[in-house]
Amino acid sequence: MVRPIVDAGTGEETWRAWPAPATWPVLDLAGPARTAPPLVVVPHPDDEVLGVGGLVAMLADGAGAEITVVTDGEASHPGSTVYAPAELAGIRRAETVTACGRLGVPASAVEHLGHPDGGIDEPALADALTARLTPGRWCVTTWRGDGHPDHEAVGRAAADACRRTGATLLEFPVWTWHWAEPDEPDVPWHRARRIDLTVAARSAKQAAIDAFHSQIRPLGPAPADAAILPPHVLARFTRPYETVFVP
Numbered sequence: 001m002v003r004p005i006v007d008a009g010t011g012e013e014t015w016r017a018w019p020a021p022a023t024w025p026v027l028d029l030a031g032p033a034r035t036a037p038p039l040v041v042v043p044h045p046d047d048e049v050l051g052v053g054g055l056v057a058m059l060a061d062g063a064g065a066e067i068t069v070v071t072d073g074e075a076s077h078p079g080s081t082v083y084a085p086a087e088l089a090g091i092r093r094a095e096t097v098t099a100c101g102r103l104g105v106p107a108s109a110v111e112h113l114g115h116p117d118g119g120i121d122e123p124a125l126a127d128a129l130t131a132r133l134t135p136g137r138w139c140v141t142t143w144r145g146d147g148h149p150d151h152e153a154v155g156r157a158a159a160d161a162c163r164r165t166g167a168t169l170l171e172f173p174v175w176t177w178h179w180a181e182p183d184e185p186d187v188p189w190h191r192a193r194r195i196d197l198t199v200a201a202r203s204a205k206q207a208a209i210d211a212f213h214s215q216i217r218p219l220g221p222a223p224a225d226a227a228i229l230p231p232h233v234l235a236r237f238t239r240p241y242e243t244v245f246v247p
């Protein structure tokens with residue numbers, strides 16, 4: 001269900017006070033993730049870092065990870081007085097390459113599909129992912145119920161490709177942390193797995209977040225140029241753990 005992303009959302013202090021995550025099983029990183037690099041598929045440049053940047057950093061000393069970024073995120077600042085959408089697209093591609101580098105992912109393992117931001121071609125994406133996935137390979141992507149239309153479209157296309165190929169779908173929430181509250185009945189917490197991040201992974205993730213200048217800082221003084229990821233939003237992505245939903 002697509003939900004309006006407005007207001008301040010649920011505060012990180014509320015999530016930190018919630019005891020449930022400590023009871024979730026820990027995701028086993030010893031199996032498929034060590035033999036074939038997981039394919040991380042995200043709608044916008046920065047979702048890979050916000051959602052699973054720590055996981056990606058922790059995989060870097062094994063099989064690594066490959067990153068597929070579906071759009072260039074050129075619609076992040078409609079009406080910007082500083083950048084045209086095409087300029088933002090170039091900036092955001094470059095930011096993701098820098099950020100992924102800080103997670104140990106080389107530029108050659110980062111792919112940009114260039115779908116229109118807000119206009120993802122779901123069948124074409126499902127076909128493209130089907131060509132990249134193999135049985136048992138992890139496909140790590142935004143949750144189909146995340147509340148943002150692009151996040152849900154990418155999750156659906158990835159789920160479709162996993163069904164066709166026998167790959168394993170792991171979905172992560174991004175905007176769910178904004179609109180949901182602890183024990184929210186529409187969120188499949190029973191499928192949640194926790195990824196406990198090492199100190200090194202947490203610092204790599206923070207360094208990667210810092211690469212997204214166009215999102216964490218205002219582009220200029222106009223309201224249309226405000227930061228997309230202000231501190232209260234970023235706070236949700238500095239936890240000592242990450243969350244995925246398993247099939």
Ligand SMILES: [Zn+2]
Pocket residue numbers: 043044047148151174
């Ligand atoms: Zn996004």
